[in-house]
Amino acid sequence: MDADNRSRKTICLEDLRRKILTLELEPGVYLDETELSEAYGISRPPLREVLRQLAGEGYFVLHENRGAQVAPMTHKTLRNFFVVAPMIYAASSRLAAEHATPAQVARLKECQWTFRQAIRTGDAAERALINERFHSIIGEMADNEYLMPSLRRLLIDHTRIGMTFYNPRKPELARQRELAADQHDQFIALIEAGDADGAAALAVAHWELSRAQIESFVSPQAISYPLGREPGAEERRGAS
């Protein structure tokens, strides 16, 4: 029945995840069940199941009688993210180094190879998705069902934040991406060597790189105003 062996329901699930991660579906927007079910060629009951599951994973917020809203990103969201991310990332990496199986390491290497490709040829969305998968695999290596839920939630918004603050005009981002990719290689080496402390430390460093990148967008360098004109004066004039 399916060209793929994946069912249409599974396709729907994965496609919605992808669209949310890449911001193709913007945070906060409401989706129409009928439209979606028709788009994926399934009826509304299974679609609603999919939405419930994705709500459980943090992709959607469900409002009674109001439908499914793509998980919004507020100012508080970003703050909370910064507070928890390093702890969970470090813990995941540590456990990954302790528990990773050879098969998982192979998968991680393959993913990293794809990531290198994407850095050069791919677009921002593709890079973001592959990066998400890389860290997802590390999460799976950690093999801890109590840590995974928070990690999953973090990766969703880490990916979306990365997409939000992406700007193709900034050439220094390319250098930072190379650096990130180098750190990925180090992750693989440390995990393969079973170096838990090293992996945890690298996770923090990797996080710092990402954080600095985000912060450079959130509070960018001020432009130098001529003479002593008040910052924001133009905006006020334009708004009135």
Next chain:
Amino acid sequence: MDADNRSRKTICLEDLRRKILTLELEPGVYLDETELSEAYGISRPPLREVLRQLAGEGYFVLHENRGAQVAPMTHKTLRNFFVVAPMIYAASSRLAAEHATPAQVARLKECQWTFRQAIRTGDAAERALINERFHSIIGEMADNEYLMPSLRRLLIDHTRIGMTFYNPRKPELARQRELAADQHDQFIALIEAGDADGAAALAVAHWELSRAQIESFVSPQAISYPLGREPGAEERRGAS
């Protein structure tokens, strides 16, 4: 329509949670959708939505074409739990002390009052549920959507483990419960005072109490065999 203002679907959701937390539904068992839907007076599609959501929260594991299985508890489960719990509990308590609102503190106090009652009059299941609620409220106080998923998952199994290793024959457990209740009072005081470090430290202490209790069941004190008879000799004789 509803005697309660909660819909029957909500009742179903909450009742399944309760039954799983109290081990009324044992880990690993498979549930029949038709039976359940009839029991709660709803049809199968909304029931399936409920199951999907609860699967997302970690109460169930869904197997394709095989139905819903109450989340099983293996040896690995327990190990993983021990590894992650102190970190997440400490982090939650710290953030709770930093962010708790007066209204939330009031709710926590009310919950603690109920807990004290339950220690004397309630049964094991009631105590377990109220304890779960107490720590859930602390989680809500932390107000961090990235930390909450793991905390929720931990509380599910913490509650179930507590029920598993409960034995009404052990009088020293009553003393430990009093101690736990005292620590709850300290939680309230520290959170109200905004003492983040204190709350985090108390979380670790509270965890240690719980851990010691669990461990006393997992590896109980050996009985003293008369003379030099080999441990397990009886079992071997019986088995052959």
Next chain:
DNA sequence: AAAATACATATTGTCTACAGCAAACATTTG
């Protein structure tokens, strides 16, 4: 003219009936 209420419309929530898959049992054949 403005506000409130009633109605119409669109969307979510639910139910019943059917289709598909899997496991267990019976039957047949080597």
Next chain:
DNA sequence: CAAATGTTTGCTGTAGACAATATGTATTTT
């Protein structure tokens, strides 16, 4: 008698039709 295959039964998965609720608009009343 054993093993393999066919059949049956009971469950999960899905579809389409119906009910309920919320929102927006139009009309009426003050």
